[in-house]
Amino acid sequence: MSCSCHCCSPGNTSVPVIDLKDVSFSYQNGTPVIENASLRIMPGESGCIVGPNGGGKSTLLKILLGLLPVDSGSVRVFGKSPVEARRRVGYMPQYHQLDAAFPVSVLEVVLMGRVSARTLFGFRNADKDFARSVLDELGIAELEQRSFAGLSGGQRQRVLIARALAGEPELLLLDEPTANIDPGAEEQFYLILEKLRKRMTVVTVSHDLGFVHRETDLVICVNKQVVIHKPADFTAETANEIYHHDMSLIKHDHSCFCHCEGEKC
Amino acid sequence: MLMDINAILFAPEWGFLRFAILIGILISPALGVIGTLVVTRRITSLAGASAHAALGGFGLALFLQRSCGLAFVTATVGALTGSILAALTVGIVSITAKEREDTVIGAVWALGMSVGLLFLDHTPGYVDWQSYLFGNILLLSQQDLYLTLVLDVLVLVPVVTFFPQILAMLFDGTFAELRGVKGNIIYLAMLGLTALTIVLLINLVGIMLVIALLTLPAAAAGCYTAHLRSMMILGAVFNSVFVISGLVASSLLSLPSGPTIVMISGVVYVISVGIKKLRSK
Numbered sequence: 001m002s003c004s005c006h007c008c009s010p011g012n013t014s015v016p017v018i019d020l021k022d023v024s025f026s027y028q029n030g031t032p033v034i035e036n037a038s039l040r041i042m043p044g045e046s047g048c049i050v051g052p053n054g055g056g057k058s059t060l061l062k063i064l065l066g067l068l069p070v071d072s073g074s075v076r077v078f079g080k081s082p083v084e085a086r087r088r089v090g091y092m093p094q095y096h097q098l099d100a101a102f103p104v105s106v107l108e109v110v111l112m113g114r115v116s117a118r119t120l121f122g123f124r125n126a127d128k129d130f131a132r133s134v135l136d137e138l139g140i141a142e143l144e145q146r147s148f149a150g151l152s153g154g155q156r157q158r159v160l161i162a163r164a165l166a167g168e169p170e171l172l173l174l175d176e177p178t179a180n181i182d183p184g185a186e187e188q189f190y191l192i193l194e195k196l197r198k199r200m201t202v203v204t205v206s207h208d209l210g211f212v213h214r215e216t217d218l219v220i221c222v223n224k225q226v227v228i229h230k231p232a233d234f235t236a237e238t239a240n241e242i243y244h245h246d247m248s249l250i251k252h253d254h255s256c257f258c259h260c261e262g263e264k265c
Numbered sequence: 266m267l268m269d270i271n272a273i274l275f276a277p278e279w280g281f282l283r284f285a286i287l288i289g290i291l292i293s294p295a296l297g298v299i300g301t302l303v304v305t306r307r308i309t310s311l312a313g314a315s316a317h318a319a320l321g322g323f324g325l326a327l328f329l330q331r332s333c334g335l336a337f338v339t340a341t342v343g344a345l346t347g348s349i350l351a352a353l354t355v356g357i358v359s360i361t362a363k364e365r366e367d368t369v370i371g372a373v374w375a376l377g378m379s380v381g382l383l384f385l386d387h388t389p390g391y392v393d394w395q396s397y398l399f400g401n402i403l404l405l406s407q408q409d410l411y412l413t414l415v416l417d418v419l420v421l422v423p424v425v426t427f428f429p430q431i432l433a434m435l436f437d438g439t440f441a442e443l444r445g446v447k448g449n450i451i452y453l454a455m456l457g458l459t460a461l462t463i464v465l466l467i468n469l470v471g472i473m474l475v476i477a478l479l480t481l482p483a484a485a486a487g488c489y490t491a492h493l494r495s496m497m498i499l500g501a502v503f504n505s506v507f508v509i510s511g512l513v514a515s516s517l518l519s520l521p522s523g524p525t526i527v528m529i530s531g532v533v534y535v536i537s538v539g540i541k542k543l544r545s546k
Contacts, residue, residue: 065443086443093439102305102436103491112433117445119429147491167444 015079016040017171017201018064020226023073025059033059036073037226041218046202051222057205060222061173064203065091077171090169090200094176095156106143106151106159107131113166134162138192154185161192172196174204269517282516284410285402285469289508291413292465295420297501299462300483301493302455305435309480311359311456314370315352316463316475318377322347323397324384331389341408344397344467348460351377356456360449400471400523402512413465420458424497427451432493469508470523481530482507488537503533 018041026032033056041047049057062068063075066082077085090113110131111123123131135141138158143151148159157177164172177193178186196202204216219229273279303312326343329335351373359366385392396404424431433441434448441448459479466475486499511526518525 067439067442086445089443091440091443093437098437099305099307103487103493103496104432104436105492108432108492109436111429112436112440112444115429115433115441115444115446117430117447120426121428123429149491163440 014043016042016076017045017078018203019074019076019079020063021074023063023075024071025056025063025068026071032224034063034070034222034226035224037222038073039220039226039228041201041203043201045217046197047204047218047220047228048216049203049205049220049222055223057222058175060226061175061203061205064173065089085171087167088170090164090167090172092157092160092164092172092174092177094179095153095160096180101149104148106135106140106146106148109148109159110135110162110166113163130168131162131166134165135159137165138162139188152185153181154188157181157185157189158192165196170200172200172202174202176205178206270513273513273516279516281403281405282512285405285522286509286512288405288409288413289469289512290505291410291417292462292469293501293505293508295413295416295458295462296466296478296482296504297486297497297499298420298424299455299459300479300500300504301486301497302431302435303459303479304483304487305493305496306452306455308456308459309476310367310370310374311352311355312459312463312479313476314355314374314377315348315456315460316467316472317374318351319344319348319460319464319467320381320394320397320472321377321379321384322350322381324381324388324394327392328384328388332387340397341412341464344464345461347377347381348463349457352456352460353453356453360452396471397467398471398473399521400467400469400474402469402522404468409465409468412461416458416461416465419461423454428494431455435493470526474523474527477527477530478504478507481527481534485530485534485537488541503530507533 018039020037020039023034023037024032025034037060049060051057059068063070064077064082066077066086075082078088107128111127113134114123114127114131132141132144135144138161140155140158140162143155143159148156151159161174161177164174174193177189181189193202193204203220217230221227221229273282303309322343322345323340324343325347326338326340329338329343355366355369355373358369382394385394393401395401430441430446431451433444433446434451438448438452463475463479466478470478482503483496483500485503486496490496490499507526507530511529512522514520514529515522515525
């Protein structure tokens with residue numbers, strides 16, 4: 001299904017941040033994960049990737065990062081291949097995928113966002129200053145010398161955002177940023193995200209449909225197929241259609257909460 | 266007691282012990298680094314497989330030497346070939362197919378040892394295989410001294426040069442790759458150096474106990490610091506202390522040196538874990 005948003009109309013000449021055309025991906029055993037997916041995100045837009053577990057959300061993110069080669073179709077990030085575009089992309093994995101006991105300080109983690117194949121002997125002072133400024137912006141300057149292992153979930157998550165931002169990305173990809181953190185930290189995270197969205201494209205993966213309520217431009221529903229919606233159009237009917245089983249959608253204020261009644265969810 | 270220590274320091278007949286202490290101190294910088302990498306990357310079992318595969322190489326080398334007259338295939342060359350092959354095999358498997366790593370480690374571990382024992386069984390003449398399994402500081406030679414110095418250079422130069430990249434690779438390999446770090450090359454190089462370290466430790470503590478010196482000093486150091494760099498340095502200091510005290514104690518008390526060194530390391534490690542737990546309360 002193609003995108004119906006305003007920016008995909010003919011005549012818009014700026015290079016899309018993300019441009020997927022008829023992308024298919026399957027595992028080595030032949031199980032298809034993504035089928036004929038098309039997705040276009042223009043500069044200034046932000047998106048939230050939602051969908052059921054096993055629907056291909058993380059796979060889509062890995063394709064955008066150039067970590068998985070697609071079977072067919074074209075993937076362009078800033079008009080280039082995902083691997084070529086990596087320098088302009090910031091990535092934040094789920095913090096619990098990392099070794100909780102690893103001996104490393106917060107500043108060292110953030111500096112990893114500025115590492116490259118040419119980083120030898122250590123970081124320049126300019127890199128350290130930049131890393132500190134990112135920590136400062138995220139309100140965690142005081143954590144600089146703390147051990148990453150000793151932080152709370154919410155703090156670790158912010159340090160990992162800082163690491164992604166340290167590379168001065170134009171596209172920020174966040175994998176399940178609100179998973180496993182307490183509601184207070186989640187609220188702070190939304191505020192940070194709102195700020196970041198003003199100066200870069202932010203694409204978030206979330207299994208949490210409630211996430212779409214925060215001024216997301218595009219709701220990208222992934223369940224083998226990719227279907228794009230405006231948050232306002234993301235209704236119970238569309239949710240049903242995408243998830244292939246019964247959903248009830250409760251909307252109030254700017255929030256929309258999806259409740260899945262299907263067995264697979 | 267004081268007389269004994271005096272004798273260890275100066276008497277000619279204790280020369281072999283002083284030489285072992287010298288090698289133990291000289292290997293410490295490399296061991297501090299490699300041990301920290303093994304502990305933080307959690308590849309202890311991979312290192313164990315590599316150590317046991319060294320016996321396979323050792324057995325094959327002795328067999329070729331004595332049965333086929335290939336004099337250039339020395340025990341060290343054989344052990345090094347076996348341990349490097351094992352480490353790289355497991356490493357490449359873990360890069361390409363993560364879920365099979367555990368099985369491959371077990372296979373390499375047992376097969377390496379079996380190959381060694383089978384060849385040693387068919388090697389003519391007396392074979393002192395116990396020295397390989399449990400260490401024998403009398404076997405330490407000038408060659409070990411030179412190889413140890415080479416190992417220090419091979420380990421320290423790249424670690425100092427590529428430290429930021431190594432740290433990024435160890436902490437989060439995927440992220441490091443996205444930043445352009447050649448994580449797989451660094452990882453495989455690290456495995457090769459681990460194998461070399463293992464072979465040089467064999468005379469000191471033996472194949473069965475190599476794992477202890479590869480992990481305990483670094484693990485104990487990790488209880489006192491939250492930085493990779495200081496873990497490496499403290500690990501090196503710990504290793505020197507363990508080797509010196511272990512060798513001296515084993516001589517004074519007439520105990521086998523390998524197990525004595527490992528027991529001291531183990532006791533310090535357990536105490537360190539206890540101290541860490543107490544401090545975190």
